[in-house]
Amino acid sequence: xxxTFKKVLYALIIFNLMAVMSVAVNTxxxxxxxxxxxxxxxxxxxxxxxxxxxFSVSKDGLHWTDLNNSAxxxxxxxxxxxxxxxxxxxxxxxxxYWILATDLxxxxxxxxxxxxxxxSKSIVIWESTDLINWSSPRLVNVAWxxxxxxxxxxxxxxxxxxxxxxxxxxxxxxxxxxxxKARIYYCTTKDFITFSEAKLYIxxxxxxxxxxxxxxxVDGKYKYIRASRDGQITLExxxxxxxxxTYIGDISxxxxxxxxxxxxxxxxxxxENRWGLMVDQYASxxxxxxxxxxxxxxxxxxxxxxSGEYFLGANRKRHxxxxxxxxxxxxxxxxxxxxxxxxxxxxxxxxxxFVRHINFDVRIDSDIIPFADSMWRIVPGLANPSxxxxxxxxxxxxxxxxxxxxxxxxxxxxxxxxxKADATFKQVPGLKDSTWVSFxxxxxxNRYIxxxxxxxxxxxxxxxxxxxxxxxxxxxxGIDVTNPSPSQIIPTPTPAQTILYGDVNxxxxxxxxxxxLIKRYLLGIVTEFPSPNGFSAADVNADSKVNxxxxxLxxxxxxxxxxxxxxxxx
Numbered sequence: 388x389x390x391t392f393k394k395v396l397y398a399l400i401i402f403n404l405m406a407v408m409s410v411a412v413n414t415x416x417x418x419x420x421x422x423x424x425x426x427x428x429x430x431x432x433x434x435x436x437x438x439x440x441x442f443s444v445s446k447d448g449l450h451w452t453d454l455n456n457s458a459x460x461x462x463x464x465x466x467x468x469x470x471x472x473x474x475x476x477x478x479x480x481x482x483x484y485w486i487l488a489t490d491l492x493x494x495x496x497x498x499x500x501x502x503x504x505x506x507s508k509s510i511v512i513w514e515s516t517d518l519i520n521w522s523s524p525r526l527v528n529v530a531w532x533x534x535x536x537x538x539x540x541x542x543x544x545x546x547x548x549x550x551x552x553x554x555x556x557x558x559x560x561x562x563x564x565x566x567x568k569a570r571i572y573y574c575t576t577k578d579f580i581t582f583s584e585a586k587l588y589i590x591x592x593x594x595x596x597x598x599x600x601x602x603x604x605v606d607g608k609y610k611y612i613r614a615s616r617d618g619q620i621t622l623e624x625x626x627x628x629x630x631x632x633t634y635i636g637d638i639s640x641x642x643x644x645x646x647x648x649x650x651x652x653x654x655x656x657x658x659e660n661r662w663g664l665m666v667d668q669y670a671s672x673x674x675x676x677x678x679x680x681x682x683x684x685x686x687x688x689x690x691x692x693x694s695g696e697y698f699l700g701a702n703r704k705r706h707x708x709x710x711x712x713x714x715x716x717x718x719x720x721x722x723x724x725x726x727x728x729x730x731x732x733x734x735x736x737x738x739x740x741f742v743r744h745i746n747f748d749v750r751i752d753s754d755i756i757p758f759a760d761s762m763w764r765i766v767p768g769l770a771n772p773s774x775x776x777x778x779x780x781x782x783x784x785x786x787x788x789x790x791x792x793x794x795x796x797x798x799x800x801x802x803x804x805x806x807k808a809d810a811t812f813k814q815v816p817g818l819k820d821s822t823w824v825s826f827x828x829x830x831x832x833n834r835y836i837x838x839x840x841x842x843x844x845x846x847x848x849x850x851x852x853x854x855x856x857x858x859x860x861x862x863x864x865g866i867d868v869t870n871p872s873p874s875q876i877i878p879t880p881t882p883a884q885t886i887l888y889g890d891v892n893x894x895x896x897x898x899x900x901x902x903x904l905i906k907r908y909l910l911g912i913v914t915e916f917p918s919p920n921g922f923s924a925a926d927v928n929a930d931s932k933v934n935x936x937x938x939x940l941x942x943x944x945x946x947x948x949x950x951x952x953x954x955x956x957x
Contacts, residue, residue: 422657422711426518426720427451428473428486429707431757433493435746436782438469440486440513441702444720446928446953448656448663448709449677449697452939455724457701457759458782463511463524466490467497470511470524472541472650474601474708476553479546485579486513487542487555490526503560506538510557512579518716519723529555529574532584536561540569541650541706544579545602545611547628552577554628556588558598563587569596571615573629588629591617599706602628603653605662605683609633612683614651619644620666622686636686638666638678646670650706657711664689667706672756674703698943701758718930726935728863728906729762729781734838735823735858742788742843742859744780744797749788749843763788765861769800769807770829777810788843790828795836795843812836819854824861863899863906888952889941891925893918901925902941909938929954 427443439459443451454460463470469492476485490507493499497506508530514522530536537560544555556573563570571589576582591597597617605612609624612635619637637644643666650667652675664678677697680688712720732742740751743761755761759782768775769787778788786799789810800806808830817823818835826836834845837857848857889897891904905925907913916922925933927940943949 421713423714424657424712424717425654425709426475426712426716427704427707427709428475429704430471430473430488431702432705434757434760435494437705437757438471438492438494439463440470440473440488441704441707442720442724443700443702443704444712444717446717448654449692450943450949451698451700451704452936453700453702453726453759454720456726456729456764456781456784457757457762458784460724461486461513461521461524463488463490465524465526466507466509466511467492467495469494472599472706474541474543475710476544477710482516484515484518485544486515486521487511487544489540489542491538491540502538504537508533508536508539510539510542510555514579517719518712519719527579527582529557529582530559530572530585533559533561533572534563541599543601543708544576545604545628547575549627550575550629553579555579555582556600556602558596558600559585560596563590566594568594569598571597571600589615599650601651601653601708603655603662605655608684612653614653614664616645616649616651620648620651620664622683624684635684638664638686638689640687641678641689641691643676648676650675652706652708654709655711663709665709667704669705672703674705675699701762703756703758721934721936726939727764727781728909728935728938730765731761731862732763732778733860733862735817735819735860736855737838737841740841741862744783744786744788747797749795749797750841751838751843752841757782768811768813768829770804770811775811775813775829776826777812790831790836790845793834793845795845817858818848819851819858823858825857825859863903886920886923888924888927888954889944891916891918891921893920897944899945902938902945905933905938905941908933909935927952927954 425445425448429441431437431441436459440461442454442460445451467490470488471491472489474487488511490509490511491502509526509528511524512527513524530539540558542557544553547554552575554573554575556571558569559572560569572585573588574583574585589597595618597615600613600615602611602613610626611628613623615621619639621637622635623632624635625632647670648666649669652665654663661679661681662683665675668676677692678689682688734740734751737751739753741761743752743755745760762781764779764781765776766779769777780786780797786797787810789798811829812826814824815827818825828834828845833847835848835857837844837846848854889901891901904916925937927937
């Protein structure tokens with residue numbers, strides 16, 4: 388009996404050990420490397436390409452770099468052929484990602500009234516296993532059973548641990564109990580292919596509508612926090628997604644209600660007990676504003692960041708979402724959709740205006756939306772690369788600034804000699820101010836680029852006004868490198884500090900001259916730096932590469948948005 392008991396006991400011990408080992412192995416397999424960065428998925432506005440899917444990345448959750456030269460990463464060719472209010476969802480096991488978006492394109496001229504009451508009842512979904520390779524977009528009608536549903540806006544999703552499925556929720560304007568207004572509905576899915584019927588989720592009292600709800604799992608006093616636009620930007624807490632929710636507060640004490648902001652985005656900072664709340668300043672057309680808090684159980688803890696504490700990139704960002712990503716994912720995204728160095732062209736006599744394209748016409752404007760319409764890649768001249776240049780649109784690769792009947796347009800290179808000649812210019816000292824520049828036509832050398840009535844023309848120049856209109860300044864990615872700005876005050880390197888990060892020419896300073904050298908290196912104009920340590924100094928994030936991320940970080944440094952480079956903290 389004793390021997391039999393021991394055999395049984397040993398068998399149980401071995402079985403339990405195997406089970407523990409199995410759990411340990413499965414846990415190890417499923418474990419992910421720590422999150423070190425962030426991905427922001429969003430749209431940019433109601434411009435021609437603004438209602439598509441854009442990606443931006445950040446290392447600290449506050450300073451953002453647009454990917455793909457501030458152009459869309461994903462294009463919707465289904466439904467209304469435009470998307471807004473993107474949300475990105477990671478599967479519970481980390482093996483898949485989904486982007487959900489509103490099927491809506493205001494730029495098509497549909498109008499807001501029709502969008503609210505006669506809009507699409509579907510959401511647009513993309514799917515990926517690696518954030519790089521995405522499926523074609525597909526439409527899913529999630530509101531088919533909601534009587535007189537007028538729209539489906541701002542879809543989001545979160546995994547429900549209690550039910551073992553994903554709760555997909557959105558705002559729909561429809562009549563119920565004699566009141567037509569926006570309410571939050573939800574359905575469930577396990578695969579984002581098959582969905583349950585829609586059910587009512589959140590309904591505010593009376594005539595008060597609610598949109599833009601987002602839920603974040605925080606595992607604190609409340610397991611979940613949700614933010615919504617419902618007259619305020621309201622925060623609530625709960626321990627069950629489909630259970631009861633407790634009112635926490637709003638941010639009206641900071642001067643922000645739904646009259647000023649919408650589209651709240653909640654996210655957690657990596658390796659910190661700190662959360663971000665981004666709100667879209669739609670009323671003032673200023674894009675997102677970040678707030679931070681160390682405690683989401685009270686809205687009194689939120690602080691509005693000063694403009695010097697964050698940088699949102701070139702594009703003005705509209706309603707989207709943010710997820711935490713790994714270093715490997717960050718590097719893959721930057722490699723897949725790099726942002727190359729670019730320039731803006733500033734008017735001499737209207738210094739708040741820059742050369743931009745709009746609907747393939749070319750003019751000078753201020754307050755440009757999207758910002759990327761004023762960003763140009765200055766490349767060797769298409770007709771003659773020796774001493775001449777051409778201007779390629781950053782967000783329309785392959786399209787160039789060219790003159791046609793002495794007017795200017797943004798047009799695709801058709802490969803003809805005529806096009807190449809029309810799109811080629813010589814940069815000469817400014818006709819009005821030699822410290823600025825003017826652009827002489829390649830095939831009409833007696834004519835120069837000038838603006839007239841804010842439109843770009845190719846004309847002969849004679850009067851003083853003509854000269855002013857034909858004089859410009861090239862601003863490299865927002866920083867003037869024509870006349871280098873004073874270098875920042877920097878610490879004197881100690882004997883142990885052999886590399887002064889950012890000093891690529893070895894003159895002991897970090898200024899716009901170094902910035903311009905990095906740009907020339909990335910463009911392939913130069914293949915090495917003046918200083919023997921130039922490459923190491925240019926690698927300001929210490930990832931053993933010199934790329935557009937270093938370029939963007941240098942821009943932030945010169946603008947005073949960051950005081951030190953990431954490499955200096957390693």
